[in-house]
Amino acid sequence: MTxxxxxxxxxxxxxxxxxxxxxxxxAIFYSESENSTEENNSGENLKSNPSFNSGDNSVNNSNxxxxxxxxxxxxxxxxxxxxxxxxxxxxxxxxxGINLEIYEGEFLVILGPSGSGKSTMMxxxxxxxxxxxxxxxxxxxxxxxLDESELAIIRGQMIGFIFQSFNLLPTLNxxxxxxxxxxxxxxxxxxxxxxxxxxxxxxGLSEKKKNLPSQLSGGQRQRVAIARxxxxxxxxxxxxxxxxxxxxKTGDYILDFLDGLNKREGKTIIIVTHDLELIKYATRVxxxxxxxxxxxxxxxxxxxxxxxxxxxx
Amino acid sequence: xxxxxxxxxxxxxxxxxxxxxxxTIIGIVIGVGSVIGIVxxxxxxxxxxxxxxxxxxLTNIVISPGYTKASSNLHGGPPPGMGGGSSTDSELTDDxxxxxxxxxxxxxxxxxxxxxxxxKYAGETATLSITGVDPQVxxxxxxxxxxxxxxxxxxxxxxxxxxxSVASETYDQDIGVNQVIxxxxxxxxxxxxxxxxGMGDDSKIYMPIDGAVELIEDAKEDVYDSITVKAKSEDLxxxxxxxIEKKLMVSRHIVQEDDKDFSVIASKSMAESVTEMMSSxxxxxxxxxxxxxxxxxxxxxxxxxxxxxxxxxxxxxxKAIGAKNxxxxxxxxxxxxxxxxxxxxxxxxLGSFVSSGLQAMMGSDMTGGGGVRFTLMLEGLALAVxxxxxxxxxxxxxxxxxxxxxxxxxx
Numbered sequence: 001m002t003x004x005x006x007x008x009x010x011x012x013x014x015x016x017x018x019x020x021x022x023x024x025x026x027a028i029f030y031s032e033s034e035n036s037t038e039e040n041n042s043g044e045n046l047k048s049n050p051s052f053n054s055g056d057n058s059v060n061n062s063n064x065x066x067x068x069x070x071x072x073x074x075x076x077x078x079x080x081x082x083x084x085x086x087x088x089x090x091x092x093x094x095x096x097g098i099n100l101e102i103y104e105g106e107f108l109v110i111l112g113p114s115g116s117g118k119s120t121m122m123x124x125x126x127x128x129x130x131x132x133x134x135x136x137x138x139x140x141x142x143x144x145x146l147d148e149s150e151l152a153i154i155r156g157q158m159i160g161f162i163f164q165s166f167n168l169l170p171t172l173n174x175x176x177x178x179x180x181x182x183x184x185x186x187x188x189x190x191x192x193x194x195x196x197x198x199x200x201x202x203x204g205l206s207e208k209k210k211n212l213p214s215q216l217s218g219g220q221r222q223r224v225a226i227a228r229x230x231x232x233x234x235x236x237x238x239x240x241x242x243x244x245x246x247x248x249k250t251g252d253y254i255l256d257f258l259d260g261l262n263k264r265e266g267k268t269i270i271i272v273t274h275d276l277e278l279i280k281y282a283t284r285v286x287x288x289x290x291x292x293x294x295x296x297x298x299x300x301x302x303x304x305x306x307x308x309x310x311x312x313x
Numbered sequence: 314x315x316x317x318x319x320x321x322x323x324x325x326x327x328x329x330x331x332x333x334x335x336x337t338i339i340g341i342v343i344g345v346g347s348v349i350g351i352v353x354x355x356x357x358x359x360x361x362x363x364x365x366x367x368x369x370x371l372t373n374i375v376i377s378p379g380y381t382k383a384s385s386n387l388h389g390g391p392p393p394g395m396g397g398g399s400s401t402d403s404e405l406t407d408d409x410x411x412x413x414x415x416x417x418x419x420x421x422x423x424x425x426x427x428x429x430x431x432x433k434y435a436g437e438t439a440t441l442s443i444t445g446v447d448p449q450v451x452x453x454x455x456x457x458x459x460x461x462x463x464x465x466x467x468x469x470x471x472x473x474x475x476x477x478s479v480a481s482e483t484y485d486q487d488i489g490v491n492q493v494i495x496x497x498x499x500x501x502x503x504x505x506x507x508x509x510x511g512m513g514d515d516s517k518i519y520m521p522i523d524g525a526v527e528l529i530e531d532a533k534e535d536v537y538d539s540i541t542v543k544a545k546s547e548d549l550x551x552x553x554x555x556x557i558e559k560k561l562m563v564s565r566h567i568v569q570e571d572d573k574d575f576s577v578i579a580s581k582s583m584a585e586s587v588t589e590m591m592s593s594x595x596x597x598x599x600x601x602x603x604x605x606x607x608x609x610x611x612x613x614x615x616x617x618x619x620x621x622x623x624x625x626x627x628x629x630x631x632k633a634i635g636a637k638n639x640x641x642x643x644x645x646x647x648x649x650x651x652x653x654x655x656x657x658x659x660x661x662x663l664g665s666f667v668s669s670g671l672q673a674m675m676g677s678d679m680t681g682g683g684g685v686r687f688t689l690m691l692e693g694l695a696l697a698v699x700x701x702x703x704x705x706x707x708x709x710x711x712x713x714x715x716x717x718x719x720x721x722x723x724x
Contacts, residue, residue: 128633128717149637155717156635167630167721171329183318184635228634 073140074101075236075268076125081134083120083291094120096291097134104235105266107259109278112288119240121288122272126159126238127151156184160229164241166221168213174200174224175209181231192231199227203257219250226257237261239271243278255281314640323647327655330620337609337616338656341697344606345660349693350667351602353685355595357672362591370456371547371581372420374554376540376561378403380573403574407535412564413542413557418549421454423447424537426522428529432479433495435486441479443496443518445525445532454543457514462490462505470524474505478515494518496528550579606696609656610704617649617708628712629720638713645709646702653701657694661685664693 083095094117102108102125112118123129124136130144137143138154146154161167168177175196182192200206203223213221222242229237237258243251259281261267271278279285279299287294327334405424413422426445431438446455448465455464457474465474473494480488480503493500501520509515526532544553558577567573621628628641665685 123718126633128721149639152632152635152637152640155633161630161633163630163721167626167633169627169630171325176325180631181634184314184631184637184640186315232635 074137075104075139076100076102077135077137077140078124078131079135079137081124081131081136083117083124083129084132094291095124095131098291098293100286100293100296102268102270104268105262107262107269107281107283108271108286109282109284110270110272110286110288111274111276111279113274116288117291118272118274118288120291122238122240122270125270126161127155152184156181157232158234158236160232160234160237162222162225162229162237162239162242164244166213166218166225166245168221168224168228170213173210173212174205174216177213177224178227178231181228185232187232195231196227199230200224203227218246219253222246222250222254223257226254230261234267236268236270239269241273241275242271243275244273314636314643316643319640319643319647322644323651326620326624326644326648327651333619334616334652337612338652338659340609340612341606341653341656341700342609342659342663344602344609344700345657345693345697346663346667347602347605348599348696349661349664349685349689350671351598352595353664353668353689354671355591355598356686356689357668359588359591359595362587366584366588368456369580369584370454370543371579371584372544372550373454373580374542374544374550374557374577375580376405376409376542376557376575376577377538378405378575380576405537405540405575409561409564409575410537410540412560413540416553416556416560418544418546418553418556419542420545421450421543422540423450423454424522424540426525426529426532426536426538428531428538430497430529432518434484434488434492437484437486439483441483441516441518443520443525443529445520445522445529448521450543451519454541457510457519458508459505460508462503464505465519465521469504469521471499471501472504472520472524473501474507474519475503476507476515476517477509479518480506483516497530499528501528547581550581554579554582606700610700613649613652613701614704614708616652617645617705618711620648621645621708621712624712625715625720625723628715629717629723632715632717633721640713641715642709642713645712646705649705649709650698650701652705653697653699654694656701657697660697661690661693 078098078100081095081098082093085092085094096117098121110118110121120129124131127136127138127143127146130136135142135144138158141154143151143154155161169180172180175193178196178199179192182195187195197206197209200209203226205220205223205227208216208220208224213224216224222245239258242254242258246254255278258269258271262269262281262283271282282299285297285299287297407424410422410424413419423446425447428443429440430443432441432443446465448469449467452464452466457464459474460477462474465472473496475488475494488494488503488506490503490506492503494503495501496518501524507515520528526534542553542557544550554577558573561575561577562568562573565574628636631641668685
């Protein structure tokens, strides 16, 4: 099968309303399915998802049923988490006893000014670092008890990272960048390429497969990064100021896309930012200041503007 | 992560690497090139010597007066009695031949004399080396062959067999068989011209010893400059050499090794020492070339360290999206191995040029010609890859141990 055939078969065979659903379950190429227990019941919303260039702009406001499963067992749980840095002779606490529970299907925005400890928190949530005191549980597993390679496996399978500065590998082309996480998981080449071209189709970059990151605009790069973060189909997407380096229009597109992932697929989205604008997408906002949680605010999600396709560039 | 992926990533890094990496590669190219060039030149020279030695008669043992181990075979200096060199004024005589005569392993034994005399031909004079040999046995003992005429016969007296360069180069006019040359005012008829031998043997004149003794000024009857023994077989050489020494020591009334006034040298052991010398020379030159390889290795290590530093953020990113420490280690190791490999390939090519260039300069006389052995090429490649891996180990290890948080924060 060639790519075009695969893509065509996707386009024709799959009802767009089941598109995301298929990403989760049906498509032959998703073998790992740690998150596939989730029932997708929001298919009818897909038309409004900016990731589908379906040309169907009909406004569909029917809200996704709140993904409310697993409310009892948090996906990520921080209990009395401290992170201390040695600054010369002084010990500096970047986080001071954080307690936070993040549930599956949440769209969490962690909001704080610079120096508030939000980046430290993102590192802990992303299993990039372990706490000095306290415990971070991911899927009820204490990450401090894992060694470096186990953490790498968790990162590789559970978490999709989106960075402020995109962090694409400059020497790999678009497709190779998206393939990279799959290579780390030793995914079958054929399947991996199918996944990659599918994901690039979703983010609208099928034409740019062979381009190097330096030949792409900022927005395009971030879309590649998103495709990369989705490659292993992780349950959690962790974004660090994903729109920080983008103009507001492109930023909106990215956020709408993430919002779509959250709504239609029930992916847990965690965004770390200082940008108040972003809270409109959030189901919960965590305000953080000086290493402590100031307040946690649950929100009813605003509907993202769906009347117009966001400018892709 | 699979090996093929490591390979791909390493290759990707190499392809996108900067000028700096290519400069590093040049270091390896020069190193591998010079090692390959010199070793294969040495090979060629050794093979050439070997083939020359194979033609040589290895059953000969030469006894010469004086105990100068290194150069007892080189004549032409002042004859014994003049106190030349480190040799004492000992001489070899008929007594010595008599003492050895009748030993089981000896097939032939003969004394010879030599000296440099003026040889005139067609109005020209040249000083040439004259060797007086026993015409009875010479033709059985020598490995020399004539290109025209014949070797010496027992009845000969004032005749000569001349080397090829005496015949065609020494004098303006070529000397042919049955021409007459004048040695010390005595007319000598040429009965044979030898085939070309190389190694300086072509400008010699061989005569029956009875005639030569009259023509060579310092020569005396029954006194020899050397005695040549031909053994019945090559296997007996070592034993025979020892036996000859013992026998001569007895017959010459010598008690201590230190007082020995003669040397016994088997052509076989000379052949061995020549071969040995050739290979140790190759080894020595190769060692010098290896130093440049070492410098190349340091260059790779240096470049790899810089590369790790440069790619810190990428390493952080890869770790964030699931790369294990081992993955990072392998990617960098594959990269440095490939730097070595590319350097090795170019180095082998360079080495072939260097080798053929040097061989051309030295002439086919010294070397057998011929290119670089295939196994040597493979060895060169393997060496280059090995050097790449070794010099990449530490930088790659450091890259793999980077903490993802720190690596991501690196600008």
